[in-house]
Amino acid sequence: MSIEGLVRDNVKKLAPYSSARDEFWGMDYVLLDANENPYDSDINRYPDPYQRELKAQVSEIRNIEAERIFVGNGSDEIIDLLFRCFCEPNQDTCLALSPSYGMYKVSAGINAVDIHYVSLNKDFSLDSKALIDEISDTDKLLFLCSPNNPTGNTFSHDHIQEICRQFHGIVVVDEAYIDFADQDSMIQSLDQFENLVVLQTMSKAWGAAGLRLGLGFMSREIVHYLNKIKPPYNVNVLSQNRALDLLSQSADYEKKVNEIISERSELEAGLKDCQAVIKVHPSEANYILVQFQQPKEMYKKLKSEGMIVRDRTATPLCQGCLRLTVGKPSENRKMLEVIKAFEK
Ligand SMILES: *Cc1c(COP(=O)(O)O)cnc(C)c1O
DSSP: OOHHHHSOHHHHHOOOOOOTTTTSTTOOOOOOSSOOOOSOOTTSSOOOTTOHHHHHHHHHHHTSOGGGEEEESSHHHHHHHHHHHHOOTTTOEEEEEESOOTHHHHHHHHTTOEEEEEEOOTTSOOOHHHHHHHOOTTEEEEEEESSOTTTOOOOOHHHHHHHHHHOSSEEEEEOTTGGGSSSOOGGGGTTTOTTEEEEEESSSTTSOGGGOOEEEEOOHHHHHHHHHHSOTTOSOHHHHHHHHHHHHOHHHHHHHHHHHHHHHHHHHHHHHTOTTEEEEOOOSSSEEEEEESSHHHHHHHHHHTTOOOEEOTTSTTOTTEEEEEOOOHHHHHHHHHHHHHOOO
């Protein structure tokens, strides 16, 4: 399979915007090329369009070459760029699992690409044979979210690798919650599959949803094409700098992730003791999907106590379910008290 054969013709032919900082980044020149304001501050210059410092640091932390990293304005931007790169509007299609993250559908819709779904099994496991059977010739992208949002479970590497082998388009594995999981990242499989794209983000485990910083790991060739079509300065200076700070504080990151994981166990155990709860779905993420006897009433009760959770009752296979994000210990305790005290 060739990546080039999958890329849209207009993208192949495109001469990308050549930005002022493409060549002379980080060198000691007098910069009079970009109509910037000369008076120094931390933001008077355009950002590095290729986020070189940031990629160097991510490269060490995730143990992958910097040339195989793409940084986006949130992973949502990378999802959108993948559509623009590979899917011809009103012609190509994509495939996703149901239930899963809602942004794949929105992004497909924006790009005039039809999305079709394969249902997970009732226990949220993946029927990889059904998925492979559902693949059609016009599918260019296939989305797998692991740990899956909103169900919280992961899919096995064996299944994902089999899908990479069988699908002749791009397999996008969204690992927004991988830091909370027992399972390893698929990054180590990138060498084997040139059609694999792994997405991570600084929005969850790194505690930086406000930065808008998504990380994509992929073949050099896919990085090349995404670079052609991305907005030249897609990641701003403040976000790049703050991300560098955060990535250098790995002890703090680990402490918070471990705290959230241990709080998740406490919350799971507490919820299982509640009368109002029918089922606590096991989670490898920083949220728990919980089936309640009276989900709508529970949602209202929590809201009246000042707590907002996510109503997933209308989501396929999630009847009666609310998705509860693991908060701080005091927040989780308060939520549990309300749920425990709930009477029909
Ligand atoms: C939260 C989340 C993201 C993060 O998106 P950003 O744009 O990086 O904030 C990506 N994928 C899934 C499944 C998510 O739940």
